[in-house]
Amino acid sequence: MTSGADAVLAGVAVTNFWLLGASRLGHSIRVTAAQGILLGFLPLLAAGADGGALSLRVLALVAASVLLKGLLFPRLLFRGIREASIRREIEPYVGFTTSLVLGLVLLAVSLGIGTRLPLPHRPVSTLAVPIALFTMLSGLFLIVSRRKALTQVLGYLVLEDGIYAFGVLAVGEIPLLVEFGVLLDAFVAVFAMGIAIHRIHREFDHIDADRLKVLRG
Amino acid sequence: MDAGTWLWAILLLPAPAAGLAALLRSPAAVLRAACAGVLATAAVAWVASARVLSAGALRAGGGWLSLDALSAFHLSVLTLIYALSSLFALVYFGEEIRAGTLRLRAARRFAALWLGSLAAMSLVLVSENLGLMWVGIEATTISTAFLICVHPEARSLEATWKYLLICSVGVAFAFMGTLLLAASTERVPLGGGGTLGWGRLLESAASLDPGTVKAGFLFLLVGYGTKVGLAPLHGWLPDAHSQAPAPVSAIFSGFMLNTALYCILRTLPIAEAATGRVGWASDLLLGFGGLSVVVAAAFIVTQHDLKRLLAYHSVEHLGIIALGAGLGRAGVFAALLHTLNHALCKALGFFCAGRLGQLYGTHDMRQIAGSLRGAPAWGGGLLASFLALIGAAPFAIFLSELLILRAAIERGSVLAALAFLAGAGIVFAGALRHAIAMAWGDLPAGARREAPSPLSAALVLGPLAALLLLGIWVPGPLREALESAADLVEAPR
Numbered sequence: 181m182t183s184g185a186d187a188v189l190a191g192v193a194v195t196n197f198w199l200l201g202a203s204r205l206g207h208s209i210r211v212t213a214a215q216g217i218l219l220g221f222l223p224l225l226a227a228g229a230d231g232g233a234l235s236l237r238v239l240a241l242v243a244a245s246v247l248l249k250g251l252l253f254p255r256l257l258f259r260g261i262r263e264a265s266i267r268r269e270i271e272p273y274v275g276f277t278t279s280l281v282l283g284l285v286l287l288a289v290s291l292g293i294g295t296r297l298p299l300p301h302r303p304v305s306t307l308a309v310p311i312a313l314f315t316m317l318s319g320l321f322l323i324v325s326r327r328k329a330l331t332q333v334l335g336y337l338v339l340e341d342g343i344y345a346f347g348v349l350a351v352g353e354i355p356l357l358v359e360f361g362v363l364l365d366a367f368v369a370v371f372a373m374g375i376a377i378h379r380i381h382r383e384f385d386h387i388d389a390d391r392l393k394v395l396r397g
Numbered sequence: 398m399d400a401g402t403w404l405w406a407i408l409l410l411p412a413p414a415a416g417l418a419a420l421l422r423s424p425a426a427v428l429r430a431a432c433a434g435v436l437a438t439a440a441v442a443w444v445a446s447a448r449v450l451s452a453g454a455l456r457a458g459g460g461w462l463s464l465d466a467l468s469a470f471h472l473s474v475l476t477l478i479y480a481l482s483s484l485f486a487l488v489y490f491g492e493e494i495r496a497g498t499l500r501l502r503a504a505r506r507f508a509a510l511w512l513g514s515l516a517a518m519s520l521v522l523v524s525e526n527l528g529l530m531w532v533g534i535e536a537t538t539i540s541t542a543f544l545i546c547v548h549p550e551a552r553s554l555e556a557t558w559k560y561l562l563i564c565s566v567g568v569a570f571a572f573m574g575t576l577l578l579a580a581s582t583e584r585v586p587l588g589g590g591g592t593l594g595w596g597r598l599l600e601s602a603a604s605l606d607p608g609t610v611k612a613g614f615l616f617l618l619v620g621y622g623t624k625v626g627l628a629p630l631h632g633w634l635p636d637a638h639s640q641a642p643a644p645v646s647a648i649f650s651g652f653m654l655n656t657a658l659y660c661i662l663r664t665l666p667i668a669e670a671a672t673g674r675v676g677w678a679s680d681l682l683l684g685f686g687g688l689s690v691v692v693a694a695a696f697i698v699t700q701h702d703l704k705r706l707l708a709y710h711s712v713e714h715l716g717i718i719a720l721g722a723g724l725g726r727a728g729v730f731a732a733l734l735h736t737l738n739h740a741l742c743k744a745l746g747f748f749c750a751g752r753l754g755q756l757y758g759t760h761d762m763r764q765i766a767g768s769l770r771g772a773p774a775w776g777g778g779l780l781a782s783f784l785a786l787i788g789a790a791p792f793a794i795f796l797s798e799l800l801i802l803r804a805a806i807e808r809g810s811v812l813a814a815l816a817f818l819a820g821a822g823i824v825f826a827g828a829l830r831h832a833i834a835m836a837w838g839d840l841p842a843g844a845r846r847e848a849p850s851p852l853s854a855a856l857v858l859g860p861l862a863a864l865l866l867l868g869i870w871v872p873g874p875l876r877e878a879l880e881s882a883a884d885l886v887e888a889p890r
Contacts, residue, residue, distance in 0.1 A: 297608075297612065298606070298608040298609065299580055299606075299609060300580065300581065300583035300606040300609060316573075320566070323562070323566065329558065332562055336562070336565060336566065336569075339566065339569055340569060343569055343572055343573050343576070346573065346576060347576045350576075350580060351576050351577075351579050351580040361528060361531065361532055361535075361572075362572060364532075365535050365568070365569075365572065368535070368539055369535075369539070369561075369565045372539045372542060372543075372561060373561060373562070373565075375543075376542070376554070376557055376558050376561055377558075379546065379549050379554055379557075380554050380555075380558060382549075383549060383550065383551055383554055
């Protein structure tokens with residue numbers, strides 16, 4: 181099953197590059213959803229590789245994360261676009277080509293760190309730690325380099341995806357509470373950010389995070 | 398009553414109060430219900446903490462919840478500050494209710510979030526599991542974010558957004574750290590009860606994987622450190638503190654930051670024991686603390702907004718607490734004493750700043766003058782809290798800062814002592830200038846006067862008396878509580 185996990189991880193890496201180069205908001209939302217669905221199936225592959233039977237718990241985790249990331253989040257985000265009648269372009273601080281080049285640098289850094297990180301538990305796939313790190317770094321980069329509040333939420337989701345991948349593949353046994361905790365965390369945070377965006381839009385008539393700069397010093 | 402029942406009561410008591418508040422029909426009654434809920438929770442928390450002091454740690458919930466000396470100390474300070482701030486909220490929002498700016502809906506939302514935040518912070522303190530603790534911090538972040546924008550307007554929404562985004566990323570980092578700590582237990586036969594119970598982690602710390610623990614502690618320090626407001630991760634803090642209503646600012650500064658620092662204090666002994674007690678984790682904390690003191694000092698000198706000034710004081714003092722916590726047993730003791738002193742002092746500061754802001758119609762310090770004559774209670778309280786904050790004797794902060802400095806010198810941490818002295822010196826001069834200008838001088842034309850009422854006098858004199866008393870004498874039971882709490886962070890050799 182290792183090759184299955186490798187394929188999924190390679191797919192995740194591709195979605196990261198896709199997001200770094202994406203210029204349309206709706207497109208980014210769909211790619212993020214695809215990334216979430218890909219990662220959603222990871223627990224199945226991880227459980228298979230460990231030779232364990234597919235427990236109800238793993239199936240519940242898969243169902244919850246696919247529903248949340250593949251269906252609910254995109255819906256919420258698209259509704260956000262419609263309600264706030266946002267311009268559909270991404271408007272980055274850092275251009276798309278530069279973003280892609282930086283993405284390559286981030287990938288190289290992640291491979292460098294990820295293969296050296298001394299983990300006691302042998303990960304399911306050798307790609308697991310590097311790709312998880314790459315996804316986290318891409319998320320952070322998207323948060324700081326994109327102008328709209330909504331794209332910052334997408335960046336946050338990508339960051340969470342990276343942590344989720346790490347948790348599922350590189351950590352042996354973690355309590356159920358914690359596994360669901362990270363999903364709950366993503367859900368609650370996105371929900372809260374949605375409310376905040378809604379209010380900001382009602383008050384300002386725009387949701388450009390770069391224009392939120394009255395408070396300084 | 399069964400020991401465990403106390404812990405459940407602390408977590409669950411805010412819920413019926415919030416339910417009651419949602420049913421009441423006037424904003425003033427809603428606020429009184431919230432206040433009653435907080436006072437009831439605080440009473441239970443104090444009784445439980447007293448039991449911990451006399452009879453040892455309490456446990457409940459199948460080992461997931463516990464209250465020991467360290468968490469009991471933090472819980473008593475949390476509920477004390479919450480009780481004071483709830484009483485102050487009656488004064489502060491009372492003015493808004495009279496002016497018609499706080500309507501029923503907003504008051505109900507405030508009450509629900511206020512009580513929810515109390516439960517979330519209590520959860521952080523009573524959980525015996527790093528995962529559950531993290532859930533508590535996450536819940537705290539979400540519920541307090543919307544307390545900043547009780548009045549949704551441009552600036553408060555901007556502050557809410559920054560707080561929500563920056564702290565969510567911080568919390569995500571903390572989760573990564575928690576995962577890494579879980580990964581480090583791979584070779585330890587822990588069995589049931591969850592691999593993330595910190596009691597178990599500490600017991601078996603010697604057999605944890607040191608490299609993974611180091612990576613995990615780094616992530617936890619950066620993640621929770623964002624929420625503590627340690628420089629350079631403090632970006633959200635001045636905005637949130639200055640835009641939130643004053644009672645909320647008092648809770649933010651008085652204790653929410655310490656809740657996150659508590660999580661770092663919990664993982665510190667695990668990281669130290671797993672890396673061979675060479676001071677690796679303590680030194681990191683020392684570095685962040687020292688940097689925070691110096692950075693905060695620079696911003697304090699150039700500040701014109703009263704509440705932002707107090708916010709940067711929080712960065713400074715949380716930096717001092719982190720510094721103390723990295724200085725070994727004596728330093729941890731002093732840091733815990735400083736936690737109490739700072740919480741009292743900062744709550745007092747924000748009470749006075751908030752009320753003066755309402756009376757003068759501005760938080761710009763250049764337009765506030767003659768506050769001692771215009772509003773003797775709040776003006777006097779502000780002056781006194783400034784004197785205490787900058788470390789003037791005989792206030793308690795002077796004592797705890799002196800103890801931290803002594804710990805630094807005894808341990809030979811020259812750099813820490815220098816950073817501390819430089820920061821404290823700059824802050825002393827910078828803040829004193831503002832304090833004097835606001836207290837004396839001519840009252841501006843637009844400012845309203847206010848004669849002290851019994852409640853406002855009590856809210857100012859209570860914390861002030863405590864700060865003066867603690868400055869000359871630390872009562873026996875408190876000393877005992879601090880000693881046993883400090884033992885949990887840094888065991889005596």
